Amino acid sequence: MAAARQDKDLPTRQQAILDLAHQGGFVATEQLVRHFGVTPQTIRRDINTLCDLKLLQRYHGGAGLPSSVENAPYADRQGQSPDAKQRIAALTAGLIPNYASLFINIGTTTEAVAKALVGHEGLRVVTNNINVAQILRENPSFEIILAGGTVRNRDGGIIGAAAIEFIRGFRLDYAVIGISGIDADGSLLDFDLREVQVARAIIDSSNHVLLGADESKFGRRAMVRLGDLSDVQSLITSAAPPAPFMPAITGAGIDLIYDDRSAAAALAEDG
Template sequence: MSHTFRHPEIVEIARRKGKVTVEGLADHFGVTLQTIRRDLTELAEAGRLDRVHGGAVLPSGTTNIGYEDRRRLNEGSKIDIARTCARHIPDGCALFLNIGTSTEAVATELLHHRDLMVVTNNMNVANILAGNPECQVIVTGGSLRRSDGGLIGSLTTDTIRRFKFDLAVIGCSAMDADGDLLDFDIQEVGVSQTIIAQSRATFLAADHSKFQRSAPARIASLADVDAVFTDRPLPAPLTARCAEWGTQVFVADTAPAETPD
């Protein structure tokens, strides 16, 4: 297979997994490590991937990848994260779920929870939780972002300020090595900051691909959230900082979903 045919598939694998490795691609295509290194160098020079030690990742930038690509990226891991997160969400609480494919996965795991009030600026979350008759669903309103069903803007933040939530579950587009949570849309950042301010406790749901990406706008720090739910251990320096901050870290397991009694 020539590099002309390998390149699109390499980029697609990076979109699905968040990262590609030289050894993994060499095994996948049945070519030498040197050939893959050359492929990755050419893709990096074309701006389609960023080289990292041992492989490559999707390039950082000022715009996010498309919603369908995000939804499929690490889909199984997001389900595992959502199951673990949902076990820490009690029945009978007032909860906020914001924009993101990870929070949508959490919403699916709440379909058997009881006596919930969920406020959301995510139309997809509202549609999912419409299937739980024991969940009151409140949609914030705001300007509709057609690309992913998110609601943003001043109407959204004004609505959020009318509540005090027991718990919020948020996502992010990227996480810096120092624990800063990052996003691409400055309006969404303002909404997320308001959510954190109006919540007694905040959970972050983020798969490992977020550790390998960057985005231009800062939401908050892991120091500002109470727990992070992810699918792989955080880098050791960040794990140590979370311990200092009192931020709990839960690495998702792959146990079957449990239905509350």
């Protein structure tokens, strides 16, 4: 992905917003308000300016890069929203009992969940993520089963027909999955068709699907449709989703779980 434009004519905050968008592909208005300590109106003006310059594109709840065909580099995604991912990971791990069986798929959020699960006992984990396997092998009570297939060099994900066939040979209690974007109509979106095909097999082979998505994923565009919110049973996120997304979440009949500590902290500072 191209580096963020460095423009001497851009004010410092607008350049910082553009840099954040290039790191994660999407910036949420609420997140930027907390990050910069300014009003939502100020952030909206900054976003409008960047969109008028064709540097960003408006989406529900924020703005993102114009492209919907390429994800941010893996190293950049690892560093994006670490606090939010840790909150999602802790909430997700709390939903999984000891001695459960589960899938964990590709993604930096699912890797955070794996770290939060290391203190469990007796888990049986099937994964197509080399990084997840490395994290979970620290616990000798776990049985870790790694899917075969093509290893994607950039992030350690395992994809392809062999991985799909392998996963379809199981029926497990839980699936922990991530996603690149959630549309306001409830569509779950990602960038790589091969990754989506493996994730679809994981969903179809699980009794309870736990989707972890930080607030930046709401309204973020990606070109491949994985499915719909109705395909999952629980959505675990880092803050209350933007209002335009609530009808799709409610209509899907899923559990919405979040721990909005960041918003509480912002309110305390304002007080």
